[in-house]
Structures are given as structure tokens and as C-alpha cells.
Amino acid sequence: MKTSLGSRVFDTANVIFLLGLVFVTFYPIYYIFIVSVSGGNAVMRGDVSFWPVDFNWQTYLLVFEDPSIGRSYFNTILYTTVGTAINLICTTLCAYPLSKRDFYGRGFFTLMIVFTMFFSGGLIPSYLLVQSLGMMNTMWALVIPGAISVWNMIIMRTFFQNIPHELYESAALDGASEFTSLVRITLPLSKPVMATMGMFYAVGHWNSFFPAMIYLDEKAKFPLQIILRNMVVMGEMSSQSQEISGVFASVTATNIKYAVIIIAVAPILLIYPFIQKYFVKGVMVGSLKG
Amino acid sequence: MPEASLDRGGLQRPGAKAPQSGWREVWRRLKQSRYYYAMFLIPFLFFVIFCYVPMFGIIIAFKNYNVFDGIAGSPWVGLQHFKNFLSDPYFFVLIRNTILISVYQIIFAFPAPIILALLLNEIRHVLFKRFVQTVSYLPHFLSTVVVAGMIVNFGSFDGLINQFLSVFGVEPIQFLMMPEWFRTIYISSEIWQGIGWGSIIYLAALSGIDSQLYEAAKIDGAGRWRQMWHVTLPGIAPTIIIMLLFSIGAIMAVSFEKVLLLSNGSNFETSDVIATYVYRRGLVSSDFSYATAVGLFNSVVALFFLATANYLSRKFSETSLW
Known part of the structure; x- marks a missing residue:
């Protein structure tokens, strides 16, 4: 196939543009990392741009010694684990009946659920509800009000609907109850969608900060994102970090901020290469049947 | 049994x-x-x-x-809170800020993933394509706090952006202290975070286009540009319309968390949107009823926008959400 000059010019420009996009996307994250492992003086002089200067892990050692960061890290892991488990159980229990044509009332319940995508009570009534349920300042305020994401539920339901009908029929002939069908047939066939949904929910919990900000008031319960916000966005330093950065001239406030950003995104960056294809599949499934 | x-x-x-x-x-x-x-x-x-x-x-x-x-x-007061809100001069500031951010979002951030998908579609080299995709999805998984933290620190007086600008002799700009920069910062960060992830749905739509259509276009002598214009774009038009409907439906629901993190006393003039106002009046000042009224006003207007957009779309393109 012959290619015209215009076509080749376009291809080259396209590749250059996309490489530029890759650079713009990746560089800020890379920059944060190299600053976090560079010497404080070099950072202050503005010498760090493409590779670490005076490479050291000092900042990370200091950050890990800060008890409030360690505790918030533990809290985030706890909230993410419990929250994701609740999400998966509730979403499955919702998606499974709705995927079955013979579920009497299916149309009504689907409508009732989809309606909540377009209209909600809003911030204040939801806040008052959580308050009146006695969930203030507990983990439950973070994991229960968002137990089912309608969008994720629809993706899961669509996936369940594509499981061949005959499998259920033969199970029913063998006398299997609906619960047995769910556990023995649906779940084993749904590993990809479960992994995707689990990851969607887990990343959501890991990254969430607003519910924690309005529902938690005890510092010992704060998740990592709240500590991160206080340090990196508001520019507050915990007294210990301040003391430390005073003692070690090689560590500046910027070093500490960037190191905390890195430890907050590290788990996501580490698992990202393995899970991204699942994510893409998840979005695709959702896009086929809205 | x-x-x-x-x-x-x-x-x-x-x-x-x-x-x-x-x-x-x-x-x-x-x-x-x-x-x-x-x-x-x-x-x-x-x-x-x-x-x-x-x-x-x-x-x-x-x-x-x-x-x-x-x-x-609690005692009934009828529409008192709505009257107070609508007669407050600040009402116009909030509406302007909310709608302008959304309109800029639709003008600049909405087409970005479509363009990226079209460009990726022209790449023949599978590995290169996959590499670009993998990198471009990444920012979607960063938390709002992290992105806001990056903006605050990069945009500060001695931050990365000003270091870069100083190479060209530009005086340092305190980006987040200046109301006129807020929308630019917000929209750019939305594009940065969403362009790759947003392109997935269009790439899925692109892969669904019948390859015979391209063959037919080639036989008719259509070059790549005309194939894109007459085959590719019509092929993904329904997806574009659905996504546009969602954006219009979300016109009143500006990504509230990011605005909350980036707004400060100096940029309130352009950064304060209805959602942050509801938060401040309701949860910071405990003015629950008034904030709920403002929130309800917001939801109703949003629903109205969505219903109108959906109606127009159904009428003119036979694609709609319901």
C-alpha cells in the first residue's frame, strides 16, 4: 500500500504528539519522586529537574517515624479492606437478582435504583442521617453510606446476564437453590468482573477524603488522605516532622510533602500495571449496555 | 419445592x-x-x-x-430559604462560577478524550499504542488530594511551574492566589487526569465500527482524513452524544472535592461554587435548612438541564439516556 507524503507527515506528528502527552502525564509523578529522594539543599536551590541530586532515603526514614502517618496508613488499609468487602457483598446481592428475568418486581426495583443516579437528597440530609444513625466518628460512616455504587452494580448485572441460562437450569434440575447457584455458578464465572469491581471500590476507598473530613473528628481515626491534605494542600506540618526537618538540614518541608505523596500513591503505582487491563474491561462492559 | x-x-x-x-x-x-x-x-x-x-x-x-x-x-417556613438565596447578590457569583467551570469543562475537557482516541486509532504500532494508553490512564487513579497537592506545590511561588517559566524570563506567578487563574488550573488538571481514562469508552466504540465501511470508503477513493470524517466520527457519534448528555447533566455538579481543596480566601471570587457554598453554610456554619434549600435548588436545576438535553438529543439524533 502506498502512503502519501501527507499521510507520513501526519503519522510522525501524531507519534510526537502522543510522546509529548506521555511526558506531560508521567513527568509530574516522576518529579515528585526524584525530589523526595534528593538532598534538601538541592531542592531549595531548584537544582532537581530530571534526576535525583544528592540521592538519599533520609526523608522516608523520617516520614515513617512520624506516628500520625503510620497510624493513618494503618487506618486507610483497614477502611479499604472492610469497605471493599462490604461493597462487593452488597453489590453482588443487588446485581444477582436484578440479572434474573424471572425476578418478580425487577423492573420496579431497577427503576428505583437508577433514579438515585439522577436525584439525591444531597449533602446535608445525608449528613444528618449519618448523625442520627449514630455513625459519627466511626469507620461505619465511611464504608456504609457508599456500600453500592449504582454504576458498578449495573456493570456487574450486565456481566451476570451474559452467563448462559442453561447453566442455571441444569443446576435447578439438580435441586440447587438460588444461593447455591450464586455461590457455585455465578461467582466462579465472575472472577474478572469481581476483580475489576473490587479494584474500583478499593481505589475509591484508598483515595477518599471528604467523608472522613466531615464524619471523623478524632485524629487517631484519620485516614492517610486527611493527613496528606493537611500536610500537602494546607501546608501544615505535624510538630514532629517540623522538629525533624529542623534538625536535619538535608530534609526540607518540600522533601517531606513529596515523600508523603509518594507513599500515598505507591500502592496504586505498584499494582497498577497488573490491574489496568481489568479496569479497561470493566469500563468496556459498562459501555456496551448502559 | x-x-x-x-x-x-x-x-x-x-x-x-x-x-x-x-x-x-x-x-x-x-x-x-x-x-x-x-x-x-x-x-x-x-x-x-x-x-x-x-x-x-x-x-x-x-x-x-x-x-x-x-x-x-421544626417549624415550617415555606419558601423563605429559597427567597433568601435567590435575592442574595452572592447567588449570581455562585451561579456564574458553577456554570462557567462546567461550560469550560464541556468546551475544553470534553473533546480531549475524543481527540486522543482518534489519534490512538491512527497508530498502527500495537505496542506503542498500548504504552501510550497505559501511561495516560494512570492519573485517573490518583486521589483528588494528591492532584490538588501537586497543583498547590507546583503552582507555588518557587514551584515547578514557576521554575520552568523562569527559564523564559517570566516573573513568578502565585497561581492559586489569583482568581483569574483558577478556572484555567481547574480545567487543565481535569484534562490531565481524565484524558486517558475518558478515551477508553471511545476506543471501545471505535473497535466496534465495521471494517467493511473502511474498505468501501477506500474503494470510493477516500483518504485517511475523509475516512475519519465520514466513517469514524459517525461511528462513534452515539457514544459522543451519550457522554455529552452526562456532561450536561453534571453541569451543576462541579467536581466538588477538587474545588474545595483548591479554593482559598484569595481565589473565592472565581472558585466558590454552589456545592462548596452548601458545604460551608451547612456543615461549617451549621445552617442546615438554608444549605439544604441551596442544594435542592442545585439538584432541580441539574435535573432540568439533563431532561432538556435528553429531550433535544432524542428529537434530533435518536440517541438518549431514557
Whole structure:
């Protein structure tokens, strides 16, 4: 196939543009990392741009010694684990009946659920509800009000609907109850969608900060994102970090901020290469049947 | 019991059960679905308690809610809170900020993933394409706090952006202290975070286009540009319209968390949107009823926008959400 000059010019420009996009996307994250492992003086002089200067892990050692960061890290892991488990159980229990044509009332319940995508009570009534349920300042305020994401539920339901009908029929002939069908047939066939949904929910919990900000008031319960916000966005330093950065001239406030950003995104960056294809599949499934 | 299981599988034997009428039929089908109901109980309670109860909580927008009297006992005030909000000069600032951010979002951030998808579609080299995709999805997984933290630090007086600008002799700019920069910062960061992830849905639509259409276009002598214009774009038009409808539906729901993190006293003039105002009046100043009224106003206007966009789309393109 012959290619015209215009076509080749376009291809080259396209590749250059996309490489530029890759650079713009990746560089800020890379920059944060190299600053976090560079010497404080070099950072202050503005010498760090493409590779670490005076490479050291000092900042990370200091950050890990800060008890409030360690505790918030533990809290985030706890909230993410419990929250994701609740999400998966509730979403499955919702998606499974709705995927079955013979579920009497299916149309009504689907409508009732989809309606909540377009209209909600809003911030204040939801806040008052959580308050009146006695969930203030507990983990439950973070994991229960968002137990089912309608969008994720629809993706899961669509996936369940594509499981061949005959499998259920033969199970029913063998006398299997609906619960047995769910556990023995649906779940084993749904590993990809479960992994995707689990990851969607887990990343959501890991990254969430607003519910924690309005529902938690005890510092010992704060998740990592709240500590991160206080340090990196508001520019507050915990007294210990301040003391430390005073003692070690090689560590500046910027070093500490960037190191905390890195430890907050590290788990996501580490698992990202393995899970991204699942994510893409998840979005695709959702896009086929809205 | 086995009888019910058979019916459940849709293998109703002819003549096994004559169609009954009225409540007996309803009861029979409910009984048949009893296991589904047992499973559905928890999700049902979830939606009732956490979605529908707050909807009824909206009545405090028409009351003067106070903690001691509770929702039921607080005195009614009718539309007083709405009148106060609509007659407040600040109302116009909030509406302008909210709508301008969304409009810029639709003009600049909405087409970005479409363009990226079209460009990626022209790449023949599979590995390169996959590499670009993998990198471009990454920012989607960063938390709002991290992105806001990056913006605050990169945009500060001695931050990365000013270091870069100083190479060209530009004086340092305190980006987040200047109201005129807020929308630019917000929209750019939305593009940075969303361009790759947003392109997935269009790439999926692109892969669904019948390759025979391209063959036919080639035979008719269409070059790459005309193939893109006459085959590719029409092929993904329904997806574009659906996504545009969602954006229009979200016109009043600016990504509130990011605005909250990036706004400060110096940029309030352009950064304060309805959602942050609701948060501040409601949860910071505990003015629950007034904030609920403002929130309700916002939801109703949003629903109106969505319904209108959906109606227009159904009328002119036969694509709609409902």
C-alpha cells in the first residue's frame, strides 16, 4: 500500500504528539519522586529537574517515624479492606437478582435504583442521617453510606446476564437453590468482573477524603488522605516532622510533602500495571449496555 | 419445592399451572421469587435508608431545622430559604462560577478524550499504542488530594511551574492566589487526569465500527482524513452524544472535592461554587435548612438541564439516556 507524503507527515506528528502527552502525564509523578529522594539543599536551590541530586532515603526514614502517618496508613488499609468487602457483598446481592428475568418486581426495583443516579437528597440530609444513625466518628460512616455504587452494580448485572441460562437450569434440575447457584455458578464465572469491581471500590476507598473530613473528628481515626491534605494542600506540618526537618538540614518541608505523596500513591503505582487491563474491561462492559 | 425450581428456570410445563388472575397470581410469583427477595433485602434497605430517606430529609429546606426539635418538630417556613438565596447578590457569583467551570469543562475537557482516541486509532504500532494508553490512564487513579497537592506545590511561588517559566524570563506567578487563574488550573488538571481514562469508552466504540465501511470508503477513493470524517466520527457519534448528555447533566455538579481543596480566601471570587457554598453554610456554619434549600435548588436545576438535553438529543439524533 502506498502512503502519501501527507499521510507520513501526519503519522510522525501524531507519534510526537502522543510522546509529548506521555511526558506531560508521567513527568509530574516522576518529579515528585526524584525530589523526595534528593538532598534538601538541592531542592531549595531548584537544582532537581530530571534526576535525583544528592540521592538519599533520609526523608522516608523520617516520614515513617512520624506516628500520625503510620497510624493513618494503618487506618486507610483497614477502611479499604472492610469497605471493599462490604461493597462487593452488597453489590453482588443487588446485581444477582436484578440479572434474573424471572425476578418478580425487577423492573420496579431497577427503576428505583437508577433514579438515585439522577436525584439525591444531597449533602446535608445525608449528613444528618449519618448523625442520627449514630455513625459519627466511626469507620461505619465511611464504608456504609457508599456500600453500592449504582454504576458498578449495573456493570456487574450486565456481566451476570451474559452467563448462559442453561447453566442455571441444569443446576435447578439438580435441586440447587438460588444461593447455591450464586455461590457455585455465578461467582466462579465472575472472577474478572469481581476483580475489576473490587479494584474500583478499593481505589475509591484508598483515595477518599471528604467523608472522613466531615464524619471523623478524632485524629487517631484519620485516614492517610486527611493527613496528606493537611500536610500537602494546607501546608501544615505535624510538630514532629517540623522538629525533624529542623534538625536535619538535608530534609526540607518540600522533601517531606513529596515523600508523603509518594507513599500515598505507591500502592496504586505498584499494582497498577497488573490491574489496568481489568479496569479497561470493566469500563468496556459498562459501555456496551448502559 | 422442585416445582418452584423448575418454574424459576423458565421451564414451565404446558398446562401445569393455568394462568391465575389478580392477587393470587401476584402472590404466586412473589413466592417464586422468594430467594431473590431474601438476597435483595440488604440492597433494598440500603437504597431506602441511604438514598430515599435523605430525599425525604429535603423537607428541612422548607423548615427552620434545629437539633432540639428534630426534622418533624421544626417549624415550617415555606419558601423563605429559597427567597433568601435567590435575592442574595452572592447567588449570581455562585451561579456564574458553577456554570462557567462546567461550560469550560464541556468546551475544553470534553473533546480531549475524543481527540486522543482518534489519534490512538491512527497508530498502527500495537505496542506503542498500548504504552501510550497505559501511561495516560494512570492519573485517573490518583486521589483528588494528591492532584490538588501537586497543583498547590507546583503552582507555588518557587514551584515547578514557576521554575520552568523562569527559564523564559517570566516573573513568578502565585497561581492559586489569583482568581483569574483558577478556572484555567481547574480545567487543565481535569484534562490531565481524565484524558486517558475518558478515551477508553471511545476506543471501545471505535473497535466496534465495521471494517467493511473502511474498505468501501477506500474503494470510493477516500483518504485517511475523509475516512475519519465520514466513517469514524459517525461511528462513534452515539457514544459522543451519550457522554455529552452526562456532561450536561453534571453541569451543576462541579467536581466538588477538587474545588474545595483548591479554593482559598484569595481565589473565592472565581472558585466558590454552589456545592462548596452548601458545604460551608451547612456543615461549617451549621445552617442546615438554608444549605439544604441551596442544594435542592442545585439538584432541580441539574435535573432540568439533563431532561432538556435528553429531550433535544432524542428529537434530533435518536440517541438518549431514557
